[in-house]
Amino acid sequence: MLVVMQSHAAPAQIDRVVRVIEGQGMSAHVMPGATRTAIGITGNTGAVDKSLFEVLDGVEETIRVTKPYKLASREMKRDDTTIEFAQGTVGPKTFTMIAGPCSVESETMMMKTAEHLISRGVKFLRAGAFKPRSSPYSFQGLGLEGLRILEKCRSKTGIGIVTELMDTEHASAVEDAADIIQIGTRNMQNFSLLKRVGKCRKPVLLKRGMSATLEEWLMAAEYIMAGGNYQVILCERGVRTFSDHSRNTLDLSVIPPAKALCHLPLFVDPSHGTGKRAYVPAMSLASLAAGADGLLIEAHPEPDRAMSDGAQSLDFAGLDAILARLKSLAPAFDRTM
Ligand code: PEP
Numbered sequence: 001m002l003v004v005m006q007s008h009a010a011p012a013q014i015d016r017v018v019r020v021i022e023g024q025g026m027s028a029h030v031m032p033g034a035t036r037t038a039i040g041i042t043g044n045t046g047a048v049d050k051s052l053f054e055v056l057d058g059v060e061e062t063i064r065v066t067k068p069y070k071l072a073s074r075e076m077k078r079d080d081t082t083i084e085f086a087q088g089t090v091g092p093k094t095f096t097m098i099a100g101p102c103s104v105e106s107e108t109m110m111m112k113t114a115e116h117l118i119s120r121g122v123k124f125l126r127a128g129a130f131k132p133r134s135s136p137y138s139f140q141g142l143g144l145e146g147l148r149i150l151e152k153c154r155s156k157t158g159i160g161i162v163t164e165l166m167d168t169e170h171a172s173a174v175e176d177a178a179d180i181i182q183i184g185t186r187n188m189q190n191f192s193l194l195k196r197v198g199k200c201r202k203p204v205l206l207k208r209g210m211s212a213t214l215e216e217w218l219m220a221a222e223y224i225m226a227g228g229n230y231q232v233i234l235c236e237r238g239v240r241t242f243s244d245h246s247r248n249t250l251d252l253s254v255i256p257p258a259k260a261l262c263h264l265p266l267f268v269d270p271s272h273g274t275g276k277r278a279y280v281p282a283m284s285l286a287s288l289a290a291g292a293d294g295l296l297i298e299a300h301p302e303p304d305r306a307m308s309d310g311a312q313s314l315d316f317a318g319l320d321a322i323l324a325r326l327k328s329l330a331p332a333f334d335r336t337m
């Protein structure tokens with residue numbers, strides 16, 4: 001249920017509603033809006049008695065939320081969610097590029113990448129220090145040393161850091177180093193990990209599970225939000241289908257329904273979505289046109305020597321070309337870059 005406050009409701013009236021919710025053993029989620037504050041209720045086992053709230057001062061109305069993902073749903077929050085960073089804003093009217101190599105390989109290549117991105121106005125660097133690899137014999141990432149390298153890139157250039165958290169053991173280390181914590185496709189339903197990042201103070205980029213329905217994806221976001229972390233960015237990265245012409249099937253058709261049902265920002269990863277660098281430009285432009293709020297693209301100073309995902313990584317010239325096209329097209333879609 002959602003308790004919508006009157007536009008002039010006082011903070012004390014909001015507090016009172018929160019206390020009544022908590023007094024019933026349920027959780028209250030205060031969501032300030034453009035004109036009114038709404039308070040979401042979760043943790044109820046049966047129907048919530050709306051008469052408990054309708055009599056309280058400052059309450060405008062109560063609304064039943066029908067979707068199983070409560071906090072992530074548009075029913076709970078009508079306006080698109082915006083997330084503010086020192087580096088810039090993610091959300092409606094903007095289009096944000098996150099780029100970088102699949103893995104942190106060395107300080108030299110990471111610094112080169114960070115400097116290139118910053119020089120092109122890209123505000124977020126993404127690279128994995130901890131890598132989920134299909135083979136235990138493949139490069140697994142530099143781990144904590146990789147996080148130190150990413151922190152150095154931020155200190156030197158001011159770029160925001162996006163990096164993957166694979167297990168609860170490293171949650172504090174990744175949370176400290178990252179500006180955005182990535183949860184990978186293989187962990188979309190790792191519920192212990194989702195609960196743990198629900199307790200983090202950093203925004204989370206939640207990749208869609210490779211065989212997840214939209215509802216399962218939104219329920220994963222709900223796990224994070226139910227823990228009190230409302231700063232979730234969804235990321236479509238392709239799903240498994242019968243098609244074998246690309247690594248995954250990039251499901252851009254999920255964007256309109258995801259936007260209709262959910263208020264969170266939505267990014268697209270055309271690199272993992274296609275697996276081939278030649279297909280990344282077209283899918284990047286299509287993502288902008290389909291309503292995405294940004295892209296996550298793999299780019300490497302020397303893609304053919306990359307320790308992971310070289311075939312789908314662009315070189316800097318390739319990334320620059322996409323950036324130029326996106327920048328010229330973004331205004332047509334009412335977005336700035
Ligand atoms: C990655 O971003 O490098 C990655 C491993 O992504 P995914 O979880 O989408 O496979």
Ligand code: MN
Nearest residue numbers: 102298308309
């Ligand atoms: Mn990768």
